[in-house]
Amino acid sequence: MxxxxxxxxxxxxxxxxxxxxxxxxxxxxxxxxxxxxxxxxxxxxxxxxxxxxxxxxxxxxxxxxxxxxxxxxxxxxxxxxPSALKRQKEEEFNQLEQGNRSVMDYAAKFMELSRFAPHLVATEELRMNKFERGLNWELRDRLSTHNCHSYQEMYDKASNAERIIREREAEDVVYKRKWEGTRTTIEIFRKGLISGMQNPLYLQSTIQNPLVPNVVISTIQLKSVGLQIIVAILVGVQVT
CATH class of the missing domain: 1.10.1200 (Non-ribosomal Peptide Synthetase Peptidyl Carrier Protein; Chain A)
Known part of the structure; x- marks a missing residue:
């Protein structure tokens, strides 16, 4: 042994x-x-x-x-x-919520504390209901469209929904950065337009439109088409 x-x-x-x-x-x-x-x-x-x-x-x-x-x-x-400590752990489980935890970490805590209040998870249905009530609202909303038949199925669907949410959040961050870069480019052209009124200047440039990937802006004359440049970037019109 x-x-x-x-x-x-x-x-x-x-x-x-x-x-x-x-x-x-x-x-x-x-x-x-x-x-x-x-x-x-x-x-x-x-x-x-x-x-x-x-x-x-x-x-x-x-x-x-x-x-x-x-x-x-x-x-x-x-x-x-002792009974006082048992009641404390039972109440901790009763108040358990996902909060800032991932679904995986929440499920681990759920399993750890559930043994101190077995009557709250005595059946598969009770276990599923308790687990779902502790999930964050966004995940609960997504699960409301699914009819889960087991705790494991509910856990899997919650984990998958969380993965999709995080991937979308990551894409939003990338898009925001691209758009901020485009705004910076617009500001550069705006300043160039102002200075070009005193000093005629032509800039040869190709800019990718983040909103319409196949549309670009090229051969730009700062003095005469500066306003068109801004419009083109926003609506996806090609200016030459």
């Missing part, structure tokens, strides 16, 4: 660490097909710190015929997972 490198539990009042330790021991017992009569002995070997000191005060109970791994877990929960 030691070759599996089991976790230890130190008795600190952290319900997440405690439940993680219990879950890891359960998985290990299943993996090695551990006989029920050996589980308590194996489990207490991996208690350290305050948890180990506590076990010294109650270990006589293992002599009772009906004392097994299930009873040890109940006894430890009563000691290291």
């Amino acid at each position: 030691a070759s599996y490198n089991p976790k230890t539990y130190d008795g600190k009042p952290n319900p997440v660490e405690f439940e993680d330790w219990v879950r890891s021991m359960d998985k290990l017992f299943d993996a090695i097909n551990c006989p029920e009569k050996w589980k308590v002995g194996f489990a207490v070997y991996y208690l350290v710190g305050q948890a180990d000191l506590w076990w010294e005060t109650v270990k006589e109970r293992r002599n009772n015929e009906d004392f097994g791994w299930t009873q040890l877990k109940d006894l430890m929960r009563a000691k290291f997972y």
Whole structure:
């Protein structure tokens, strides 16, 4: 069993660490097909710190015929997972929202806290409803058009919707930068037009129109067609 490198539990009042330790021991017992009569002995070997000191005060109970791994877990929960702390974690889950988290991070937190309020996710429908209520409004709005049949399906659709939203936001940023660059170009021509009134100047230039990619502005005379340049960039008319 030691070759599996089991976790230890130190008795600190952290319900997440405690439940993680219990879950890891359960998985290990299943993996090695551990006989029920050996589980308590194996489990207490991996208690350290305050948890180990506590076990010294109650270990006589293992002599009772009906004392097994299930009873040890109940006894430890009563000691290291008091009802006040349980209510606190339950309320934390009840108030859980996505906020600034990604869907993946929100789902991870959802799974972590849901075990402290199992009655709120006792069925697939309850789990889905609770998960959806915590999502951001934009994702909830997108999911409203889908009829999800499972929690996993809802998670997948929410993740995909989030990906599309982020891709669109990234495209908007690129477009904004291009448009700001075009506005700068317009300003340059405007200033050139003003100076060209005193000093006739011809500029040979080709500018890509970001609104109509196939339209360009070329062979521009600042003094005579400066106003047309601005109009051409905005509406996509080619000026030569």
